[in-house]
Amino acid sequence: MPTLLQNRTIHIFKTNINDEPDVKAIASSLNDFSDILKWNVAIDDCDKILRIESSETEPEGFIRLINTLGYACEELNF
Amino acid sequence: MRTRDENKEQAIRQQAVELIVKNGLDGFSMQKLAKAAGVSPATLYIYYQDKEDLVLSLGTEVFNKMQQYSLKNFSAEMSFEEGLKVQWKNRAAFFLENPLEVQFIEHLRYSPSFKTISQTIKNSFKQEMGKFVHKAILKGELVQLPFEVYWSVAFSPLYQLMKFHTQGESYASSSFELTDSVMDQTLKVVLKALKP
Numbered sequence: 229m230p231t232l233l234q235n236r237t238i239h240i241f242k243t244n245i246n247d248e249p250d251v252k253a254i255a256s257s258l259n260d261f262s263d264i265l266k267w268n269v270a271i272d273d274c275d276k277i278l279r280i281e282s283s284e285t286e287p288e289g290f291i292r293l294i295n296t297l298g299y300a301c302e303e304l305n306f
Numbered sequence: 307m308r309t310r311d312e313n314k315e316q317a318i319r320q321q322a323v324e325l326i327v328k329n330g331l332d333g334f335s336m337q338k339l340a341k342a343a344g345v346s347p348a349t350l351y352i353y354y355q356d357k358e359d360l361v362l363s364l365g366t367e368v369f370n371k372m373q374q375y376s377l378k379n380f381s382a383e384m385s386f387e388e389g390l391k392v393q394w395k396n397r398a399a400f401f402l403e404n405p406l407e408v409q410f411i412e413h414l415r416y417s418p419s420f421k422t423i424s425q426t427i428k429n430s431f432k433q434e435m436g437k438f439v440h441k442a443i444l445k446g447e448l449v450q451l452p453f454e455v456y457w458s459v460a461f462s463p464l465y466q467l468m469k470f471h472t473q474g475e476s477y478a479s480s481s482f483e484l485t486d487s488v489m490d491q492t493l494k495v496v497l498k499a500l501k502p
Contacts, residue, residue: 231352233352233353238351238352240347240348240351240352268355268356270336270351270355270356270357272335272356272357273335273336273337273347273356273357274335274337275337275347277336277347277351277356279351279355279356304346304347304348304351305346305348306346306348306349
């Protein structure tokens with residue numbers, strides 16, 4: 229379930245974006261994605277959390293994007 | 307949609323400080339915090355980008371609290387002797403009343419986060435203390451020294467006494483308590499050393 233915070237929707241995903249090279253590999257695609265205002269991957273977390281702040285309220289587009297880039301991505305439930 | 311619950315958030319922050327004191331920064335993780343606080347990791351990541359972001363936020367809060375406390379009843383206009391006495395009393399009181407926060411800061415002090423925190427914390431404290439010291443030098447109440455030398459003489463004795471107090475003992479005796487009279491006695495020596 230996405231959460232609204234200061235007029236942005238925060239999406240939290242569990243991924244297998246494991247290390248810095250993986251983060252570098254997805255960076256330009258995420259930076260260029262117009263709906264994404266801010267993103268980061270907590271690679272020190274065992275769930276390799278991808279956090280996205282967006283004007284978009286639905287998560288599916290982000291999941292598809294990450295899958296296309298070759299990584300697993302599922303919404304983390306509360 | 308979820309709404310932000312301030313009480314719950316504060317409870318989680320307190321829990322994070324406790325966990326870091328107990329397990330160190332390296333032994334701390336968002337997953338462990340989520341488990342301890344009984345919330346899902348996703349909830350934590352709503353408010354904090356990652357562990358680093360949370361630690362920075364906690365550190366900044368504790369530092370600001372400590373510095374605010376240290377400026378209680380203090381003014382840069384005070385004589386050096388009076389002002390330093392207020393600083394010692396405030397710092398000792400904060401230390402004794404907030405042992406957890408003090409230990410938390412010790413964990414941060416040698417971490418990479420510390421540099422970022424010291425850059426973001428409010429400058430009002432530094433300004434006020436700087437003004438106090440410069441005035442004291444101009445008034446001829448304080449000898450002019452490089453900052454590190456001044457600070458080591460002016461405050462390190464107090465911090466060492468606090469360490470002995472926490473240990474409950476010193477090199478020489480099996481029990482030690484930081485009392486007002488011990489503090490006054492030490493402060494007298496410090497003031498004497500810093501007189502021009």
